[in-house]
Amino acid sequence: MDTSDPPPLAVHRLRLISDQPVEGCELVPDVFMLNGISPLSVRLEYKWYRCMDKMACSWCGKTPVVMQRLTDDTYFCSTQCFLNAWPGHQAQHRIGLTVSKGTGDKFHGPGQSNGPEASTEQKWIEVANTNAYTPTQEDIGHTLKLACTPYHPDGSKGIAKTLKTNYVIAPPPPPPPRRMLIVRNNVVVSVGKPGQFRTNMNRLGFTLVTYNCLAEIYATSEVYPYCPAWALPWNYRRRNILRELVAYHADIMCLQEVQADHYENFLEPELAKYNYAGLYKCKTREFMGQYGKMDGCAMFYRRDKFSILPGGAHDVEFNSIARMRHGNDKRLLNRLLRDNVAQIVAFEVNMAGQTHPGGRRQVCIANTHINASVEFADVKLWQTQHLLMEVERMMTQISGSINTLPMVLAGDFNSLPGSDPHTLLSSGGVTLGEASDLARDLHGVVRDLPLRHALPLRSALATVGAHVNASAESHELQKMEPPYTNFTAHFVGTLDYMWYTYDRLSVGGLMEMVEDRLVQETTALPSPTFSSDHVPLLAEYYFKR
Template sequence: MEKIIHLRYNSTDKKFQLSIPLKLNFQNVEIDEDIETECSASETIGLLLERTKDEIKNKIHHKSKEIGSEVKIENDDIEIYLRRKRKEGYKIIPDYVKILSMMSQDHSTSRLTIFDQEFGVCVNAPKIMHLSIPPVLYAPYSIRYARIGGLNIKAPLCKFKWYRSKDKIDWEEVGEGVSYPIKLDDIGYFLKMKCFPFSSKGIEGSPAEVVSEGVVVELTKIPQCPFHFRHTHTKITLSGQSYRVVSYNALSSLYNREEDFSYCPDEFMVMNYRKQLILREILGYNADIVCLQEIDLFEYQEFFQQELENEGYLTKFYRKGFYLGDGLMCAVRKSRFKLKAYEQIVFCNAIRSKEIFQNLYDILKTDKKLFKRFSLQSTSLQVFEIKCKDKRILLIGNTQMSHRPDNDDTRLIHAYMTIRYLNSLKQRLLNMNETFKVNIVLCGDFNSLPNSAVYKFICDGKVEPEDYLKVGDRLLNLQHNMRFVSACGSPKYTVYTPSFKNCIDYVFIEEDTEVEQVVPFLEEEVEKHEGLPNDLYPSDHLALVVDIKFKD
């Protein structure tokens, strides 16, 4: 098999990287390792090869000292050059050629020579730099990679193989594909995942593998959790003019960084533990409408969709921005509601494509910095139109706004677009069904405190002058003529971690509906813990659970 060198562009630090799998014997000094060098886009082939000589020379010096030998070698002693095939044969690429100019060329016939060794050249092949699987493996639940990262990797194109072993020496292949359904007979085995990376152009890179930290174990019995006490308020399913809503940020595994949740042991942090609690908690509320945020695409497809449908719910999921690995999920009880329509709008796209936002678009694009920041955000709104058995229609909105402290302005824009869009849908439905009544319920993680501009805008229809939206030299007084209230009020906590404890999640309803019951948040139980999640709480957020009744 031909040996290959890799030339890659790293867009993060804007450097070109050369990687050579070098194996040679120089005056009885053995070298068998990758030689890595890099240069900027403006530098030349000659400079890159000269740095490669330096690296080879340093490796030989280091190895010779390890074996008690003094090998003298200079750069001129190292023969290295790059050739490319022409009609008249192979020609050495001149030293003055810029690296950048090489990247757009076909190098399938190029060759790099070092001493008497010849290498093929591959440009921008994928390279795995980070690969991990969950630290704790529970049977009988499916797993996939926890993280895959590197250069030029297109994760959906990558291929995977799974192995198991009792001793990490002898491995048995047990599966293929991005996920592996752990079986009960895997208990006591280590698992290994091998990834074969591919780029967006279909170029295959060198495989990488990761071995589990521990052996597969069976999931222990779910403990008695505080949500079981909350369930005492929701034993009865509602009927007639009443319906129950749950809104819950479930904490995606994409965001459970160790530095943020170091207080939570791995066995309670992994999704295969937390999702069991999340499901039991949701089902125990006997809700008619469930809006979830931060649901992993994989977990929705492999777990939540089927489990909830088994319990009589119809579910729909959208990836945030239509591209992220987590997203928004809405579920409605089929015995009570009929789903008429559903959609997701991504605000940075909708502002350009939907006529009702044309004026806002014309204003925002005059402030290039604000508009660029707005355009880079994936904030989305999921909308369900559901029909009740009587002549009523519910418009359910589900969203999650940016968590960054410096995005107060874009959160306000998203709130304005949300209310404007839901109201336009409501008016259209009223015009089409004059005998129907239409009500809006807006759920989500708004990342906004009760004294924020977002909260005041939604509930009061306006903001204070100090909160007017600054667009360039202009101040916009965003308003709407609808009236919403926070169905759960302003609880002490809807999120609880050591670094942040406050109310940022809401269920907003129109004033022509009434609240029958808010399921208690049991703050005194929450305060017994350093932070959420843990073995009793599956997310860093608390579920909002409220019973709502139509007014005649």
């Protein structure tokens, strides 16, 4: 008979995604029990504490601190604050206020709290008894501690575990609001006020933003070593991204690299508070694991301004098209199955009692994320061609032809200006040859494609005066695209576009590009201020007829 004692009920380890807590960013611990017991099967008690000692700049009181003066254990947030406090340090030596052993007396500059520093024992105050905790402004400069205690069914305590964090820092201030460039006849004529994203409320039109949000599954320190590790997790970046999206007041949002669980648990419910409805299409990546950890495309639209036409929402799965067209060619199919998707939605503008000479106004919006791999230039072109064919089919289904319905095609095309997909979109066709990306179609991916389309498309950012590249002297539209929409330490270039049917829509305004100095002051994107490696683009469109 086995008389040995049962294994103890104990918390083996506690873990946070980041050791650096930030004010306003929720902390949710992972709990690991001893002997592999599921934490879901145990009653756990959580208690969060704040250390009463404060670590902040001894001169101005700000965080984070980057320098420590070892002689008196003071901290500073910048070299300037260190220099500002230096006369006080000299005064310590002149008037004999240097710390004496055992007294704990210190010389304090402006903004430094005395606190319970005389004792080496840290004192803590309880701030929450919940599983998750969101640091508040009162926590800035203080260390946090989590105590997790398991309980037996009879109510007796098991063995607890504690975890201490770094001191809480304040998030950096948001970047200055970007301005709208007012456009008339495809030329920028003036600049609007910061933060105002409609240039003419009297004209019937809409604003659209496209933004690759950088899914958390790709936001790693290995890929972005220059970005502070605490600024990469979604629980930090989501606040910046939401603030940006809400500030633009866009009528339609086309988002890429939206993680499925982040759409369902955050973006969709949060944007619903601002009167947006959403549509989501996840990539076809079943082999990656659970559904929530895959990314996809999301489209949001203002419920008071738009309604979806009957049969007007269509998802594009490039994998499905490949299987339908090349199901018998395993070699070709393996090259084409890249999991990318797109959304095509036909809207009707809610006139709200208004009348317009053109009658009811409808518009087709497409949102996509084309394959990113540089080794698959043929697949990029294949996907772009099939997306155009799907758009044309949808427009014909809604309006009877491709010649009447206004259309905007936005997203991350992962194609540089002048590439084959860009040429196909901007010129209506592309010819393979020495000047193209595909001098030879080695895999036979595009040999049966028309490599043309009949939509009159123009890139919104190829507008004279929109940025440094958009010169009136340029006669090639592909040279008028912005210098970059994606800016990392290993790549800088334009990958994101907003194509529109220029015979049915006109551009009334464009959001100016981000200032280079803001992007480069932390090496590249993403950064604590800009939470994606792409910059959002916004355009205002007017109906022509």
